[in-house]
Amino acid sequence: MQTYQAPLRDMRFNLYELHGLDALTALPAFADLNADTIDSVLEEAAKIATEVLLPLNASGDIEGCVAENGVVRTPRGFREAYATFRDGGWASVAGDPDYGGQGLPESVNTLVQEMMCAGNLSFSLYPGLTYGAVKALAAHGSPELRDLYLPKMIEGIWSGTMCLTESHCGTDLGLLRTRAVPEEDGSYRLNGAKIFISAGEHDLTENIVHLVLARLPDAPAGIKGISLFLVPKFLPREDGTPGERNGVACTGIEHKMGLKASATCQIAFDDAKGWLVGAPHKGMQGMFTMMNEERLGVGIQGLGIASVAYQSAAAYAKDRLQGRSLAGARRPDLAADPIIVHPDVRRMLMTMRTSAEGCRAVGLWVSQAVDLSRHAETEAARTAAADFVALMTPVVKALFTDLGFEAASLGIQVYGGHGYIREHGVEQFARDARIAMLYEGTNGIQALDLVGRKMPAHMGRSLRYFFHPVSEFIEANRKDPGVGGMVEHLERAFGALQLATGQIAQSGLKDPEEAGAAATDYLRLLGLVAMGYMFVRSAKVAHAKVSDAGPDAGFYKAKLGSAQFFIDRILPQATALFLAIKSGKQSTMALEDAAF
Template sequence: MQVYEAPLRDMRFVLHELHGLDTLRELDAFAEIDADLADSVLEEAGRFSSEVLLPLNATGDLEGCHAENGVVRTPAGFKDAYRQFREGGWPSLASEPDYGGQGLPESISKLVEEMTCGANLSFSLYPGLTHGAVQALKAHGSEELKTLYLPKMVEGTWTGSMCLTESHCGTDLGLMRTRAVPNEDGSFRITGNKIFISAGEHDLAENIVHLVLAKLPDGPPGVKGISLFLVPKFLPDAEGNPGQRNGVLCTGIEHKMGLKGSATCQMSFDDATGWLVGQPHKGMAAMFTMMNEERLGVGIQGLGVGSAAYQAAVFYAKDRLQGRSLSGVKRPDLPADPIIVHPDVRRTLLTMRANVEGCRALGIWVAQAVDLSKHAKDPAARQNADDFVALMTPVVKALFTDLGFESASHAIQIYGGHGYIREHGVEQYARDARIAMLYEGTNGIQALDLVGRKMPSNMGRLLRSFFHPVAEWIEQNRGHASIAPLVGHLERAFGALQLATGTIGERGLRDPEEAGAAATDYLRLMGLVAMGFMLAKSAAIAAERVGENADETGFYQAKLQTVQFFFDRILPQTASLFLAIKSGKASTMALAEAAF
């Protein structure tokens, strides 16, 4: 059964107790953000997600989107839900006030995104793509383009899309064929075809602003010749309202495994009018502003689905009667005990719970760093925060989506055969979650980015933004009365990460395939250590506060028990990951291609 209730208590713990708003309130941009404001936003977002978005999740999956003659209709109820979403001010939550945004921190915005994704992942893609497009346009667009487009996009009246992929090139964008020819008035004529364009066409907004990668006639070969263009569905008239239809057409929608309520479009640009965003031949750098924003957002999608799958599994495990407890009857008033009494069911549920809570804590740490990278007064603090975000972006994207899909699969397992059929709703979570491991750069690409770009960048400077706070916290908490054993476990896992880093760095200099063979294991190793760090800090807080308030004791006890499970059953995976990395590339690369 699809059930979703926003996990507000844990969100408040992460936001206020683990990370705190005080650091952000020291910044001029967030000086007026207090706990009451943050909590009221989260509570209202939780209500909207449960009451408006969740009821459309299964029906939207069943109906899907419909395309005819270039027009795409979203599932019944989506258009009205988006109207409510827009009127509620949700698209503008973290955008700058200069363009009509509310200027709230990314940490609050990401928690709201988690709720939206948990309640209805398909719906979340429509505003999600717009937020990334806003960031790219704000960073690289001309003042004229920003003044004309950003206010409409921030308020959600106009939405955005990202047009990269072509049928013959996925990750290797240097092969793209879409062309841009300059006009005398400074605009460009864009011609080409794109595929897999999320929210490329729909009926939710009055205009859609496409950010399109294309090559200019004088562009050098490969990715160094790519430029970025803004191409609206409707050309704005003199008053800035949608006017003449541009040469942009949706030629079809993909029939997908999941995310059926989200329109994934094939787009044709036929002498469409567009405007250059950023500098000529620098389109990849400009687009990466949006892609990095989207990669963090995709990670939150994995977290949201994982949280929803966990809640559904708990609901069923408490309700489904099957067998008796191995330690003796627990519910003599019933013909059988609920399956939650069984050790393997509890192991599965706790795995899901620990992963969700660890990802949430890590995700908000990164989100706060995004705010610091933009608004910190000290240039060194801005640089360190930017380094941390750059390092952790591939980790958040890949780890969260891997674990989100794993949680969806676990939920199906808890339901047994009932999980495999549509009427209970959990099979949708697996279908929806699977794509997040692929788009915005497959998780294998994220791992290669981590070891190939981020790890060696600036002589390891990015790594120090993560390694230093972990090392300092371990040193300060070795003698902590309540959590010393956890600190010891974390120190050993962190040591494995340091050794793995050195191993990959040394071998990779001699042979790039050594780094490539270790990349996915290294990303998971770093992610587990980061989650362990966040959960150990959480346990330190919970240990101090359990018993202070009778109403809160249950929450803190559950936090401590969840963290203990993570350290007992999940963090030890770091040892095997280190051994796999240490084994090198030999067995991976030895088999002849013809033997596969």
């Protein structure tokens, strides 16, 4: 059975106690924000996720989307759920108030997104793609385009997509063939075809706004010749309402392993009318604005899956009777003990639990930096925060989705054979989670981005915003009576990260294949150290409060238990990752192509 209750207590812990609400309220944009307001938002979001979206998750997977004559129908209940979502203002949580948004911090929006992803990952993609399109249009669109499209997209009555991939090119977008020809009225005519377009056609909104990469007639070859265009499904009338159908058609939907209630479309542009977004031949700037938003969002998808898979597995483990405890019968009144008594089941559940808790803590650390990068009062503070976000974006995308899929797989393992069949619903989590490691740039691409671009950028400036706070925390807390032992383990892992960084910097300058061979291990190493840092900080907060926390004592005790498990059983992977990195590329690249 799919089981989910929004982890509101842990969300509040991370937002208020670990990271601190004062870091947000110190910003003029959020000076009036308070915990009561945030709590009410999170509690209502939890109701949407658990009462509206979760009940549609399994049924939506079974029914899937249907395409007929260019029209796509979402599963039963999705239209009504989307209307509830839209009318409740959930599409506009972090939207710009100048265009009708609520203007809440990205930190809060991240928690809302997590709940929606946990409740129904397929559903979350429809508003999720729109959010990224809004950010790209807001940053690069003309005032006329922003004024016409942003209010409707932020309200959720119009949705958005990103149209990059073509059948012959995915990561290498320099090969794309879609063409755009200028018209006398300042618009463009687009012709071409795109594939793998999430939410490319559906019945949830009255219009769909496609952001499309294409080439102008005078475009230079390669990636430097790509422009970005806004192409609506329906051309707006003068009063802003949808008018005649544009030359945009869904020619089919993909038959996928998972996310079956999310329409992944093949889209054809046949003399479709569009408008340039940003400067000619500079389309990748606008698209990367959207892609970076989406990469952070995809990371939260992994977190959502980890959370719902953990809760479902824990509920099953408490009820499923099988065998007796190795320490003697725990429930002699029953024919067998619940499987939660067994150490290996505990190992799996604690791995899943710490994946969710650790990703939530790191995710809020990064989303709070997003808020600072947009709203800090000084340019230096905004730049520092933006550098940190740039460094951590590939980590959030890749590590969170890796761990989300691993948690989903462990969830199946906890259920045993019952997890492999549809009846209990947990096999869906693994199928849904798998795509998150692929889209918005595969996780291998994220690792290459980290070591090839983010790590050396500005002479390593971005790394300083990660290394310095970790180093300072270790120095200040090495002898702390409550968490000193955990700090010792964190220091060891951090040392491995520093050595690995130096190894890659030195060898990668001489041979790019050395950096490439180390990239995936390095990303996980950095991510595990980030999680370890968050867990030890969390343990420090919990240790100070557990003795006199009253009804909350159980929460803080559990937080200390999660931190200790991560430090004892997960963080030691850092040593093995460093040794793998240190071994170099030789064994990876040794075989001739023909030997494979």
